[in-house]
Each structure stands twice: as C-alpha cells, then as structure tokens.
Amino acid sequence: MPSQESARIVPRELQSGTWPPSDRAQSLLALAAVHHPQPLIILAPVRDPSSSIRDFLITSVNQAALARLRTAENDLVGHRLLERFPALKSWPLIPGLSSVADTGLPLERRRDPTESVAFGSGRFMDIDAVNVGGSVALFWRDVTEEITVQASLISAQRRLRSTLETMLVSYVMLTALRDSQGTIVDFTLTDANPAALESLQLHRSAAIGRPILTLLPELSGTRLFATYTDIVDSGTTTLINDLHFPPKRDGRDRIAVAQIAKTEDGISQTWRDITEEHERAERLAHNEKFLQMMVDTVSDVYFSTAQGRVTWVSPTSGHVLGVPPEQLVGHELMPYWHPDDRRSEERRVGKECRSR
Numbered sequence: 085m086p087s088q089e090s091a092r093i094v095p096r097e098l099q100s101g102t103w104p105p106s107d108r109a110q111s112l113l114a115l116a117a118v119h120h121p122q123p124l125i126i127l128a129p130v131r132d133p134s135s136s137i138r139d140f141l142i143t144s145v146n147q148a149a150l151a152r153l154r155t156a157e158n159d160l161v162g163h164r165l166l167e168r169f170p171a172l173k174s175w176p177l178i179p180g181l182s183s184v185a186d187t188g189l190p191l192e193r194r195r196d197p198t199e200s201v202a203f204g205s206g207r208f209m210d211i212d213a214v215n216v217g218g219s220v221a222l223f224w225r226d227v228t229e230e231i232t233v234q235a236s237l238i239s240a241q242r243r244l245r246s247t248l249e250t251m252l253v254s255y256v257m258l259t260a261l262r263d264s265q266g267t268i269v270d271f272t273l274t275d276a277n278p279a280a281l282e283s284l285q286l287h288r289s290a291a292i293g294r295p296i297l298t299l300l301p302e303l304s305g306t307r308l309f310a311t312y313t314d315i316v317d318s319g320t321t322t323l324i325n326d327l328h329f330p331p332k333r334d335g336r337d338r339i340a341v342a343q344i345a346k347t348e349d350g351i352s353q354t355w356r357d358i359t360e361e362h363e364r365a366e367r368l369a370h371n372e373k374f375l376q377m378m379v380d381t382v383s384d385v386y387f388s389t390a391q392g393r394v395t396w397v398s399p400t401s402g403h404v405l406g407v408p409p410e411q412l413v414g415h416e417l418m419p420y421w422h423p424d425d426r427r428s429e430e431r432r433v434g435k436e437c438r439s440r
Contacts, residue, residue, distance in 0.1 A: 123149035124223040126216065127165060129185045137182040140165040143219065152226070181213055181220050188215040254280035254340075254357070258296060259350035260316050268313045270295045271350065283357060311344060312351055321345040327355065 127140035142160045150157060159168075166173055180191045191213040210225045248255050258271035273296050281288055284300065291299055303309050308327065315322055327342045339362045342355035394412045418426060 121148055122223050122225050123152045124221065125149050127181065127220045127222055130164060137185060140181065140220065177211065181222065184213045184215050184220050185218065190214045248277045252279055253354050254283045255354045256280045257347060257350065257352045258312065261295060268316060270297045271312060273299060315344055315346050315351050316349065319346045
C-alpha cells in the first residue's frame with residue numbers, strides 16, 4: 085500500500101497503475117508536483133533490449149525539488165537521472181526505484197543516510213516512491229536536522245542519567261495515582277538514583293514501578309505526603325530545610341534538606357541527608373552550653389589574648405580584679421599583674437607571640 089504521504093501527492097487513479105492516466109489525474113499530478121512543499125520528481129524508466137531498467141528519465145520536477153537541488157528546470161527535465169547525478173549509481177535507492185517501476189509496489193525508506201551529491205552529502209532523508217502508470221513519483225524530506233536534534237537529546241539524556249547515577253544527592257521521580265474522582269491517593273516510584281535507593285533502603289528491581297505507600301507505608305498521612313499532593317495541584321517548587329522522613333536508621337530520626345518540584349502529573353524530589361551534621365551541631369551546642377556553665381561558675385579567672393590584648397575574659401574577673409569584664413576586652417592585661425610577676429609574664433607573653 086502507498087504511504088500516507090504518497091497518497092496525498094499522487095492521485096489514486098495513478099497509484100493503481102492505470103495508464104494512460106486521465107486528463108484529471110494528470111492535472112492533479114501536475115498540480116501536486118508544482119505546489120507540494122516536499123521535493124517531487126517524476127521518473128520514466130529507461131530500459132535496455134532485455135527490458136531491464138538501466139536509468140530513469142526525469143520527466144517532471146516541482147519547485148521544492150529545484151530549490152533543494154539548487155538547479156533550473158531545464159537542467160533536469162529531459163535528462164537521465166544517472167547521467168545528471170552519476171554518484172547515485174552506488175546508492176541503494178536505484179534498485180528500489182526499479183522495483184517500484186517493475187512491481188508497482190511503493191518504496192519507503194526512513195532515516196536513510198546518503199552521501200549522494202544529488203540529495204546532499206552526509207544528509208538523512210525520508211524517501212517515498214510510488215508507481216504512476218509505469219513511471220515513478222519520487223519525493224523526499226530532509227530529516228537531518230531532526231536526527232541531529234534527536235541525537236543531541238539522546239546525548240543530553242545520557243549525560244543527565246550519568247549525573248543522576250553518580251551524584252551523592254538522592255533523587256526520585258514519582259507519578260500520581262488517582263482514584264475515579266481524580267483525587268491523588270498514592271504515587272508510583274518511576275525513577276530513583278542509587279543514592280536515593282540506598283537512603284530509602286530499597287532495591288531497584290523491587291521498587292521501580294510500585295506505589296510509594298506500598299514501599300514506605302509510614303509515609304501515609306504525613307506532612308511530606310500532603311506536600312507531594314499540594315505541589316502536583318499547585319505547580320510550586322518547595323524547599324524543606326528540616327525534612328524528617330522515614331524509614332529510621334539505627335533507631336534515629338533522619339533529617340534532610342529537600343527540594344520538591346512538579347513534573348507533569350507527579351513530582352521530582354532531591355534531598356541530602358543531614359542527620360549526622362544535625363547531630364554534630366546539637367553535640368557542639370550542648371558542649372558549648374556546658375563549657376559556658378563551667379566558666380560562669382568557677383572562681384578562677386580565665387582569659388584569652390591576642391598580641392597582648394584581652395579578647396575574652398571570664399565573668400569572675402570582676403570579683404577578682406575589680407574591673408567589669410567588658411572593660412578589659414581590647415586592653416592589655418599586663419597592668420593588672422602584680423609588679424613582682426609582671427616582668428616574667430611579659431617575657432612569657434612575648435615568647436608566645438614570637439612563636440606564632
């Protein structure tokens with residue numbers, strides 16, 4: 085059967101091989117040849133005494149073909165195809181055209197690479213050819229740019245996948261599951277990188293394609309699940325700095341920084357587990373509080389200096405030295421030493437300053 089594209093160009097009467105064509109069919113073909121946006125050439129087979137096709141005579145050509153081939157009509161019409169474009173002799177299109185002329189069966193070649201001078205070196209074509217009463221209607225469409233864009237997209241997708249697979253930040257994509265009223269009742273886990281699977285304690289083969297509430301039932305009714313549905317409905321992007329999420333590991337609550345965005349009818353989420361950082365910060369705050377309590381309650385005077393000047397002094401200095409702590413900061417402490425100890429202390433401080 086002729087392709088859908090050829091059916092729009094070549095009248096049905098000619099597709100069936102009726103010959104000679106009616107005046108109406110010839111008029112329709114001529115009109116299509118002139119005005120169709122795709123290049124179109126009508127070729128009459130040139131046969132040897134044994135009826136084998138040796139070449140094709142160019143009998144008609146439309147403006148799109150002239151523009152594509154960058155030539156004038158009188159340089160094509162009346163000329164033999166292989167004489168005009170000898171590089172086509174080695175191209176597999178020619179046997180295909182001969183088959184169309186001999187059998188009447190249409191030819192379709194999709195994404196056909198060509199080095200032909202006629203069709204463009206290093207180009208890709210979608211080619212159709214149909215029998216028109218013994219002749220061949222050949223038309224083509226240059227799809228090189230489409231293939232180039234497609235190849236670029238595939239390359240970009242591979243780079244993105246490589247990035248997702250190797251980055252330490254966790255990433256998942258979820259697709260909404262809705263009930264008969266359109267309400268979101270669950271999400272399908274459609275993608276996850278290794279960091280996310282490790283963080284959620286899941287295996288890819290058992291997780292991808294399954295409902296998230298089946299994989300992580302503890303998410304049901306949580307603020308996080310409600311956030312998912314809100315984002316799908318609103319389309320907003322949400323940043324959560326203190327996300328508490330299941331499952332627990334080693335009995336500890338887990339905390340993450342997460343960003344969630346809408347993707348079609350679902351969401352994508354990235355997060356970084358900051359549980360250990362949060363615990364370290366809590367321990368540090370506890371230690372600082374403990375040390376401050378010790379400093380505030382001991383009777384001895386503690387201070388720190390830089391280049392001989394006080395940068396910090398314990399609260400007890402007011403009772404011992406008779407000077408409020410805030411008046412000591414920024415000043416030299418040496419005047420407050422006993423005269424008998426001042427010289428040795430000056431030597432000690434000078435030695436420490438020189439060693440730094």
